[in-house]
Amino acid sequence: MTALHSDYTDVKKYDTFPKLLAYNAESWPDEVALREKEFGIWNAFSWADYNRHVKLFALGMHQLGIGHKDSVGIIGDNRPEWVYGEISSHALRAMIFGIYQDSLNEEVAYLINYAGAKIIIAEDEEQVDKVLEITEECPCVEHIIYCDPRGMRKYDDPRLMSHLDLMASGQKLDDEQPELYMQLVNQGKAEDVAILCPTSGTTSNPKLAMLQAGPMLEHCVAYLEADPKYPSDNYVSVLPLPWIMEQVYAVAQALISRIVVNFVEEPETMMADLREIGPTFVLLAPRVWESVAADVKAKMMDATRFKQMMYRFAMKLADKAAAEEQGKQSKLAYWLLFRPLKDRLGFTYLRSAATGGAALGPDTFKFFLGMGVPLRQLYGQTELAGAYTIHEPDDVDFDSVGIPFRNAQVRIDNPDHNGVGEVVAKTCGMFLGYYNNQAETDASLDDGWMHTGDAGYFKKENNHLVVIDRISDLAETSNGDKFSPQFIENKLKFSPFIAEAVVQGDGRPYLSAIICIRFEIVAKWAEQRNIAFTNYINLSAQERIYEMVQKEVETVNETLPEAQQVRKFLLLYKQLDADDGELTRTRKVRRGVIKEKYADIIDTIYSDLDVVHIDTVITFQDGNKSRVQTDVRVVDLIPSRPEATKDAV
Numbered sequence: 001m002t003a004l005h006s007d008y009t010d011v012k013k014y015d016t017f018p019k020l021l022a023y024n025a026e027s028w029p030d031e032v033a034l035r036e037k038e039f040g041i042w043n044a045f046s047w048a049d050y051n052r053h054v055k056l057f058a059l060g061m062h063q064l065g066i067g068h069k070d071s072v073g074i075i076g077d078n079r080p081e082w083v084y085g086e087i088s089s090h091a092l093r094a095m096i097f098g099i100y101q102d103s104l105n106e107e108v109a110y111l112i113n114y115a116g117a118k119i120i121i122a123e124d125e126e127q128v129d130k131v132l133e134i135t136e137e138c139p140c141v142e143h144i145i146y147c148d149p150r151g152m153r154k155y156d157d158p159r160l161m162s163h164l165d166l167m168a169s170g171q172k173l174d175d176e177q178p179e180l181y182m183q184l185v186n187q188g189k190a191e192d193v194a195i196l197c198p199t200s201g202t203t204s205n206p207k208l209a210m211l212q213a214g215p216m217l218e219h220c221v222a223y224l225e226a227d228p229k230y231p232s233d234n235y236v237s238v239l240p241l242p243w244i245m246e247q248v249y250a251v252a253q254a255l256i257s258r259i260v261v262n263f264v265e266e267p268e269t270m271m272a273d274l275r276e277i278g279p280t281f282v283l284l285a286p287r288v289w290e291s292v293a294a295d296v297k298a299k300m301m302d303a304t305r306f307k308q309m310m311y312r313f314a315m316k317l318a319d320k321a322a323a324e325e326q327g328k329q330s331k332l333a334y335w336l337l338f339r340p341l342k343d344r345l346g347f348t349y350l351r352s353a354a355t356g357g358a359a360l361g362p363d364t365f366k367f368f369l370g371m372g373v374p375l376r377q378l379y380g381q382t383e384l385a386g387a388y389t390i391h392e393p394d395d396v397d398f399d400s401v402g403i404p405f406r407n408a409q410v411r412i413d414n415p416d417h418n419g420v421g422e423v424v425a426k427t428c429g430m431f432l433g434y435y436n437n438q439a440e441t442d443a444s445l446d447d448g449w450m451h452t453g454d455a456g457y458f459k460k461e462n463n464h465l466v467v468i469d470r471i472s473d474l475a476e477t478s479n480g481d482k483f484s485p486q487f488i489e490n491k492l493k494f495s496p497f498i499a500e501a502v503v504q505g506d507g508r509p510y511l512s513a514i515i516c517i518r519f520e521i522v523a524k525w526a527e528q529r530n531i532a533f534t535n536y537i538n539l540s541a542q543e544r545i546y547e548m549v550q551k552e553v554e555t556v557n558e559t560l561p562e563a564q565q566v567r568k569f570l571l572l573y574k575q576l577d578a579d580d581g582e583l584t585r586t587r588k589v590r591r592g593v594i595k596e597k598y599a600d601i602i603d604t605i606y607s608d609l610d611v612v613h614i615d616t617v618i619t620f621q622d623g624n625k626s627r628v629q630t631d632v633r634v635v636d637l638i639p640s641r642p643e644a645t646k647d648a649v
Contacts (some may be wrong), residue, residue: 015190018091025051057088059170068093075099077121085121095194098242100585119250124148222407275346294496303361318370361490362398385429400464475506481563
């Protein structure tokens, strides 16, 4: 592991987020800390600016009566105002919890009531509306602070206040009592609960993990030893701030190492903004890496025949090099294809790139390593302050999640004859427990160790941790063949045409898959072939689309043992959606929901029928509903065995 860099701030001395920020502002007042793109222009904020905003936010909230152990909710896109609101809350020894900006009203109400929030910081009119619409359900909310004034003039709720008015109130108090803010900051303690971090909620409503300021900062130092960051490094914050890993990167590590955190203008401009910044490291979710790889392949569909030929040639060279030695690159492929591709994607200056939150398929991993992107897999949980394993730069293993940080302990409980058992771990930054949920805390913790619920093992040859799947998701066919749905799904999703796949087969005679097409790319493919369609439902039902996806599934099957091959599949008439409870807000599949919601479809797949008749109602984000009546075809990739025997006779 890399030695601790001398520029990292001493988190033993400055053991809370506001203390770290105040130290940075005093020591490096003019260095750039944050950037935000607005109206096409990058606006920079120094450490002194950062600290001043936090101070005025904090003093304004102090005037509103926010103090020790109160909870503050924050909802909206990634913006400087989010981190101002967060660290100012810590300065008052209050606890913050993030709410995903695309959460539905009932999800927002659940978290607000669970945390007992006295104040909500909302980005804009859309998020304010969510809070106001659930007013009667959330009597705990006393104040709502909004950051974007557009559209807010029509409201007259007495709880509403703009962040500028909040800061003006703070400025007045600061003029009267200039020592007050630092007095409040210095009262903060390392053991204060700073963050109530929502868990992913794959099986139920999310819980709130209580993370303490000091221990979390110590854990982030261990992380920085494993994957160093330095002052003036650039990071582009695109993953949602309620997620633990964005808290680690954009807030905690940024305070310790003084990296520059950049906020994009809109999620839709992410790749363009990322290229403008040319970050030195990025953290992207597996879904994003998969989407970038799929977009590259889609663009090649529009390229000239010569470029397509060169692309295929370079990819063969890259695959051959990787087959000879894991992580090896083809120099010719790099100069022919990957070097200009890296520049176009904004990855030219990357010194470190990471993925975490879910498994990333080996094929996608190989694609980016072949490009020269220094991609490494992370593994961790919200409860343990995020990641605690990572690949070393010269020891990347596609199948594993690397080795533990120096402060992490990992073991395998109840291993079988292959060494596979439950991953159990602890770190110095691990949570105190779940907020107001002692029963779940007791179920997860055992003598200071966290039971992750993941199945895994250590590789004998390099001691890397391999995580297979959730223990609850590991499955076995009625023939006794064991399989990991997630492993097969990741292989399927490497196809640019497949956005999502859910593999079935537990207790069944064979495996099947419910597949969602990647609409933008499949639509382009269809247009190039003059295939007429009207919408997602119509496109996914097209015969030629089925034929194309069938080839993709058959290609994956060739890489799998016979018992793990997908025998039947269908193309779902809609995309899986977090708003429908089918995915978590971090885009993980809720298998229990899928199994229950699509039980009739799954039963039909395992029957002799080759068509599923659909008659259902879809609710859109704006509340409008639409009735869907269509037929979904079931494709059987293996000919009927009795007929094959008869023909042979």
